[in-house]
Amino acid sequence: MLRFCVLFLGLLSAFFFRVQADSVPASVFILPLDNGSANYTFALNLPANSDDIYFHLSGPASYSWIAVGTGREMKDSMMFIVYSNAQGDGVTVSPRLSSGETEPVFSSSLNVDELPGTGLSDNTMIVNGRCSNCRRWKTGSLDLTSRTQPWIYALGPHSGNSELLKSDSKTASIERHSEYGRFTMDMVLATGGTGGLPTSFTTAVGSSEDGKPHYDSNWPSILHALAICAAFVLLMPTGVFVLRVFPASVRWHWVNQSLASILAIAGGMLGVYLSTMFTKSQSFGSSHQIIGLVCLAAVVVQWGLGFWHHRLFKIIKRPTRYGPIHRYFGRIILVLAVVNGGIGLTWSYASTRVVVGYIIVVVVVGITVIAAVVWKRFTSRSRKKDGLMSEGLGGQYQGGYDSNIHLASYPEQQYNDRFQ
Ligand code: HEM
Numbered sequence: 001m002l003r004f005c006v007l008f009l010g011l012l013s014a015f016f017f018r019v020q021a022d023s024v025p026a027s028v029f030i031l032p033l034d035n036g037s038a039n040y041t042f043a044l045n046l047p048a049n050s051d052d053i054y055f056h057l058s059g060p061a062s063y064s065w066i067a068v069g070t071g072r073e074m075k076d077s078m079m080f081i082v083y084s085n086a087q088g089d090g091v092t093v094s095p096r097l098s099s100g101e102t103e104p105v106f107s108s109s110l111n112v113d114e115l116p117g118t119g120l121s122d123n124t125m126i127v128n129g130r131c132s133n134c135r136r137w138k139t140g141s142l143d144l145t146s147r148t149q150p151w152i153y154a155l156g157p158h159s160g161n162s163e164l165l166k167s168d169s170k171t172a173s174i175e176r177h178s179e180y181g182r183f184t185m186d187m188v189l190a191t192g193g194t195g196g197l198p199t200s201f202t203t204a205v206g207s208s209e210d211g212k213p214h215y216d217s218n219w220p221s222i223l224h225a226l227a228i229c230a231a232f233v234l235l236m237p238t239g240v241f242v243l244r245v246f247p248a249s250v251r252w253h254w255v256n257q258s259l260a261s262i263l264a265i266a267g268g269m270l271g272v273y274l275s276t277m278f279t280k281s282q283s284f285g286s287s288h289q290i291i292g293l294v295c296l297a298a299v300v301v302q303w304g305l306g307f308w309h310h311r312l313f314k315i316i317k318r319p320t321r322y323g324p325i326h327r328y329f330g331r332i333i334l335v336l337a338v339v340n341g342g343i344g345l346t347w348s349y350a351s352t353r354v355v356v357g358y359i360i361v362v363v364v365v366g367i368t369v370i371a372a373v374v375w376k377r378f379t380s381r382s383r384k385k386d387g388l389m390s391e392g393l394g395g396q397y398q399g400g401y402d403s404n405i406h407l408a409s410y411p412e413q414q415y416n417d418r419f420q
């Protein structure tokens with residue numbers, strides 16, 4: 001009898017709670033992701049007896065962050081952004097405000113409480129939240145009587161393309177979205193009850209997608225990195241190679257280095273534009289930006305040094321003191337720029353694959369150029385010893401300043417033919 005009573009009460013309460021859960025007024029938006037293997041879900045309830053907003057936001061943890069925002073565009077939107085906590089066993093919920101197509105800024109005045117169920121479960125980031133002052137927020141205001149209130153969603157970079165953000169800080173720097181879009185919600189349908197949301201969401205209610213998802217990427221960042229790294233890691237070392245190894249030509253050297261400098265400076269200008277998009281870079285005070293700007297200024301100085309050295313050389317017909325300065329300054333810039341590229345990659349959460357690729361390219365290029373230069377110097381020295389090459393300019397200036405091309409190893413006539 002007792003067992004029967006317990007069973008009966010159990011069934012009754014299960015029935016009762018189920019009915020209750022389903023009767024919570026809510027609008028639910030579901031967006032299938034990753035070919036339907038996961039969902040982005042946003043649900044909303046506006047209790048009748050208070051100014052609170054109850055919301056549920058969930059999506060796969062394979063995205064760096066997931067977000068929802070009010071309105072049709074980023075400008076003046078009020079957003080909830082969710083990413084993994086530092087430990088990787090929970091989530092950080094960051095209410096932010098956006099002023100345009102740049103990183104939204106954390107707002108401590110938006111009063112968001114995290115309710116039970118918030119966390120990481122089954123590789124899904126989940127927030128059950130309540131905001132006590134979002135309804136009538138000055139920007140991104142919600143029309144509570146609208147049956148098609150506009151909302152936006154966005155997803156951060158996907159794992160594999162990027163190192164996932166893990167942070168306990170609500171002001172953590174987020175990277176640009178890989179996907180975004182719009183939807184509408186029926187606010188009337190979401191209104192009522194005493195506050196709260198169902199515990200599971202299997203069907204969309206009172207919502208519809210507005211247009212198709214837009215796939216996006218941080219292309220200014222990628223172009224910036226490709227342009228500057230191509231200039232410093234590939235082209236400029238090639239300039240060292242053509243000067244010292246083959247064809248050992250000053251003309252090819254300066255043509256190549258000039259093109260590389262233009263590419264580097266163009267990439268730097270993209271970097272300046274890029275810097276306006278993220279909170280971390282808007283004040284131009286980070287080490288990556290400072291070292292980068294110094295490198296680019298140094299490139300201009302270096303170009304002037306090389307130009308002046310060669311001009312003087314043609315006039316006075318002997319190496320100048322700008323030669324060694326140009327040579328050592330050039331090496332310092334290259335090392336600094338390569339290190340700065342590494343700093344940039346970590347700074348923008350580049351994936352391990354990309355970082356490893358970068359290190360491999362740098363090491364291979366470095367070893368190739370150094371080995372070729374050393375080999376060339378060694379062979380031309382021994383040839384000179386064997387008397388295979390005439391003394392040329394070299395004999396006169398053995399103890400003096402060296403030129404940037406070891407002119408000592410070339411006959412004067414040959415030098416004149418080639419470079420004048
Ligand atoms: C670092 C953070 C972010 C940056 C740098 C950024 C940047 C941008 C840029 C440049 C565009 C224009 C893209 C294009 O022309 O195709 C854009 C559009 C958009 N973004 Fe973001 N965004 C960020 C975060 C967010 C977040 C958190 C949301 C949250 C919902 C969001 C939602 C949208 C939407 C819906 C659009 C299309 C409508 C519009 O142009 O405003 N964005 N974003």
Ligand code: HEM
Pocket residue numbers: 175218221222224225228229232268271272274275278281284288289290291292293295296336337338340341342344345346347348349350
């Ligand atoms: C030697 C010069 C420089 C090199 C080699 C360099 C290289 C890089 C690289 C490899 C990245 C990573 C890009 C990615 O993972 O998508 C990056 C990011 C970045 N760089 Fe530079 N950079 C240089 C100079 C500059 C300058 C002068 C500025 C601006 C003042 C700048 C601003 C930025 C910004 C804001 C990012 C972060 C973008 C993001 O978070 O998505 N860089 N840089």
Ligand SMILES: *[C@@H]1O[C@H](CO)[C@@H](O)[C@H](O)[C@H]1NC(C)=O
Pocket residue numbers: 034035
């Ligand atoms: C999704 O499906 C399309 C074709 O239906 C396929 O080309 C694509 O590779 C799939 N993507 C993933 C992530 O499985």
Ligand SMILES: *[C@@H]1O[C@H](CO)[C@@H](O)[C@H](O)[C@H]1NC(C)=O
Pocket residue numbers: 030032036037038039202203204
């Ligand atoms: C995604 O949502 C649909 C309903 O739109 C549901 O049938 C499906 O089971 C959900 N998938 C996952 C992985 O939760």
